Amino acid sequence: MSIGRPVISGKAFAAPAPGKSTPGKTRTCPHCKATILDSASICPACQHHLRFDPAVAAEQRAAATFAPLKVEGVLRHPAEGEPWEYTVVLAIRNERGEEVTRQVLGVGALQKSEQRSFSLSVEVTAPPGTVFPKP
Numbered sequence: 001m002s003i004g005r006p007v008i009s010g011k012a013f014a015a016p017a018p019g020k021s022t023p024g025k026t027r028t029c030p031h032c033k034a035t036i037l038d039s040a041s042i043c044p045a046c047q048h049h050l051r052f053d054p055a056v057a058a059e060q061r062a063a064a065t066f067a068p069l070k071v072e073g074v075l076r077h078p079a080e081g082e083p084w085e086y087t088v089v090l091a092i093r094n095e096r097g098e099e100v101t102r103q104v105l106g107v108g109a110l111q112k113s114e115q116r117s118f119s120l121s122v123e124v125t126a127p128p129g130t131v132f133p134k135p
């Protein structure tokens with residue numbers, strides 16, 4: 001048994017509109033090879049434009065979006081002492097606390113007085129008119 005698209009049969013479901021993709025469907029960015037949403041018109045990794053379909057662009061402008069999470073932080077090495085090493089880990093869990101994804105996004109070292117800043121954002125896109133719950 002494979003995990004894939006839900007089976008759509010009969011007339012219970014309307015055919016998807018042209019240019020509209022299945023929620024959660026992914027593809028590979030032709031520029032940077034990142035795995036991104038099929039619905040993205042701009043790659044969030046390399047920020048290249050991916051499609052110029054005016055209908056899709058209008059639909060995306062109308063779509064409701066919000067960013068439930070945006071975190072930034074700075075790590076600064078003091079002027080004295082041995083170098084530090086750091087590892088950036090991202091874990092995504094489902095409603096039962098089970099890990100869906102765990103990735104090491106970056107590693108590196110900080111010499112005296114060096115710093116790195118880190119930012120994480122989660123962006124959500126929903127059909128036009130969607131009202132999101134208040135945080």
Ligand SMILES: [Zn+2]
Pocket residue numbers: 029030031032033034043044045046047048
């Ligand atoms: Zn890309």
